[in-house]
Amino acid sequence: MVLKAEIHCHIEGAASPELVLAQARKYNVPTDDLIRGDSFIWHDFTTFLAAYDRAADLFRTEDDYARLAEHYLSSLARDGCIYSEVFTSPDHAVRAGLSPQAYTDALGEGMLRAKAKTGIEGRMIVTGVRHFGVESVEAAARFAAKCKHPLVSGFGMAGDERSGETEDYVRAFEIAREAGLGITVHAGEFGGWESVANALDHLRPSRIGHGVRAIENPDLVRRIADSGVVLEVCPISNIELRVYPSLDEHPFPALHAAGCTLTLNSDDPPFFRTSLKREYEIAEKQFGLSTRQLQKITRNALEVAFVDRQTRRELLARLDASVKLR
Template sequence: MALKAELHCHIEGAAAPELVIRQARKYNADPTPYIRDGAFVWSDFTTFLQAYDFAADLFRTEDDYAQLADHYLTSLARDGAIYSEVFTSPDHAVKAGLSPQAYTDAIGEGMSRARAKTGIEARMIVTGVRHFGVESVETAARFAAKCRHPLVSGFGMAGDERIGDIEDYVRAFEIAREAGLGITVHAGELAGWESVDAALEHIRPSRIGHGVRAIENPDLVSKIADAGIVLECCPGSNIALNVFPSFAEHPLPKLRQAGCKVTVSSDDPPYFWTSLKREYDIAAEHFGMSDKDLAALTRTAVEAAFVDRTTRAALLARLGAPARGR
């Protein structure tokens, strides 16, 4: 089985239908409008958000979140993953009635349980929600900077990239950068190439979440390649949300051919009827990638991971690859 690594997954969006059904029984909720025949059902972005919010609301305690992280990471390891980064949300924590610290500690506990069972390494990227506004994102950044949890290693921003000007969020990212956290930001998914270009100019991330709409501007693609920016591509998610009409029209192969560093991830896997394993299968079946190419995807993800040198070297050793200049 090919070894895999994932850089782009939202922890609340990783809850498998069977786990959500179990949580619904626990809290006397009816999952049938959102889950049928063991799968999430939705028809457009609005109904996707309704299903997502319903499921996320069923994780309310520290034990719930520990179970969620353990369940997801254990399933990833079963499919050959050796590393995973998940986006966490202080805003979800508050909505669930938990402090951001308790929420983070609980997810960390789930990560530790999964690691003890399977050996999978995992980290958290604390994430602000763009459409909640500048103050909310800065609050998330301040939490990320001060929480000092050993498994919190990055900061990012998700949410509707069509809302607000990216330069308004610069201070949030500077707070995180000054604390030594890795920086990533969602851009170039629902908005076009200009969103990616603005993120590079104002935020200066080492990675871009999605970034695939950069293909609309060849000069920007060259800029990304030359700068070594890593694109956290999520093909299954992109097709499910109609960012592109088909895998045949997905730009990952062209971005890769242009010299961009690309990885594949599952985003909100059960909602998009995907998994990290399926994303690797898509790369092979639809993008014509060989076993060697797939191994290179994993290596790129490990080299771009927000981890310390010792952890990176250990992960590369599991891949049978030496560290390059690290």
């Protein structure tokens, strides 16, 4: 099995329908309009975000969040994943009635439990939600900068990238950068290539969440390839959210051929009926990547992971050992 690493997954979006149903029973909340069979109910980006918020609302205590993180990272480890970075959201914690610190500590506890059971290494990227506004994203950055949790190593921004001007978020990213956190930002998913260029110009991330619509501008593709900025590509998410009509139209192969550094990720796996394993399978079967190229995708993720030097060395050594064994 090719070892895997994931650097773009929203923890609230990683809750399986089974787990969400168990939470709904616990809190006596009806789910008829949230889950049908084994799928979440939504049909576009707006209704997806609403379903995501409703599922998140069923995680209310520290124990709930610890179980969510343990559950997700353990499932990744079963599929050969050795490293997982999850996006966390202080805004969702507050909505659920928990302090951002209690929420972060609980997720960290769940990640450590998964590591004790399976060896998977985990980190958290605190995110602001762009369409909640500049003040809320700055509050998330201030929390990320001061929380000092050993597993919080990055800051990012998710949500609707068409909301607000990118320049308005500069201060939030400066707060995070000054605190020594790694920087990533969602762009080039629902916004076009200009959104990616703006993010690079103003927020100076080392990684872009999605970024696939950079393909609309060949100069920008060259800039990304030359700069080494890494794209956190989530192919099935892009199809399910109708960024592209089908995998045949997905720009992964073109970005790869142009020399961009790419990673594979699941984004919100049960919402999109995917998993990290499935993303690697699609890269192999649909995009034609060889085993060596899939291993390079994992290497790309480990090389840009928001971890200290020693942890990176250990993770790369695990990957290298698995490559030699094949």
